Amino acid sequence: MTIAIKHKTSGEIQFVESLSGYQKDWAQYGPVLPTGTEPNMLTLVGAAWVEDPAKIEPMLLMLIKSEAERRKMGFLSAGGAKKAEYAQKAAEVSFYDSLGGSVVTILAAIGALTAAQRRAKFGYALADAAAFGEPTITNAIERFRSGMASSDKVPAIAAAEAKTCAAIKAATTAVAKRAAANAVSWPA
Structure with missing residues (x-):
């Protein structure tokens, strides 16, 4: 007792x-x-x-956030530097795609940039292409795009986390907060 x-x-x-x-x-x-x-x-x-709803809410939020992080790390590499690298590579893919519809148009736009501008916009792609001995960054961008596709569950996990945390915060009773936490629907 x-x-x-x-x-x-x-x-x-x-x-x-x-x-x-x-x-x-x-x-x-x-x-x-x-x-x-x-x-x-x-x-x-x-x-x-x-x-007490105010006392269990932080615990439930921590449990959901911890589980989301565990699931995300099944698709991502550990380390802050690696996450920053992924973000920069995604930005390079996005900028590359914004330059035009065809590879010829895109390469012409890249060629019009100064060397400093190319390094600022495509630092990882330039280094990747150089390491592979390739004359352009096209294959590097495609490798980055392929890597991004292999971690496409991460946004869905983040969305499930956000939805569940919002439901926990919106619930007014301890029972409802627990029910919201238990109703999480993680992507398969």
């Missing part, structure tokens, strides 16, 4: 299995806590301990 005790002067609450060993300045506070619950997630309402 778990009970809560309250310090008579400080008001501090602790949750304990028994009162043995506590001094007279501690007293039982409220009824016995329900079994199978985390005492720190409870609040005394009238004569009963109930789950």
Whole structure:
């Protein structure tokens, strides 16, 4: 049986299995806590301990965010530098695609850039093409595009995470917050 005790002067609450060993300045506070619950997630309402929505919300959000991160990392490489590299490569693919409809048009537009502009816009693609001994960045861009396609579940995971977190925050009761967390639909 778990009970809560309250310090008579400080008001501090602790949750304990028994009162043995506590001094007279501690007293039982409220009824016995329900079994199978985390005492720190409870609040005394009238004569009963109930789950406090404000206390369980951060825990539920952390659980959803942790699971989303675990799932995302199944598609991404670890490390902040690698994530920055992925973002830059995606930006290079996007800029490349914005230059025109055909490879000839795109390569002409790239050729019109100064060397400094090319390095700023296509640093990874230029390095990749040089490493592969290729005269243009076209194949490098296609390799980047292929890599992006292999991690296309990451946005869907992020969307499921955002939707679930919003539902948890919008719920007004502990039961509804837990239901929102349990209703998460992760992409397959």
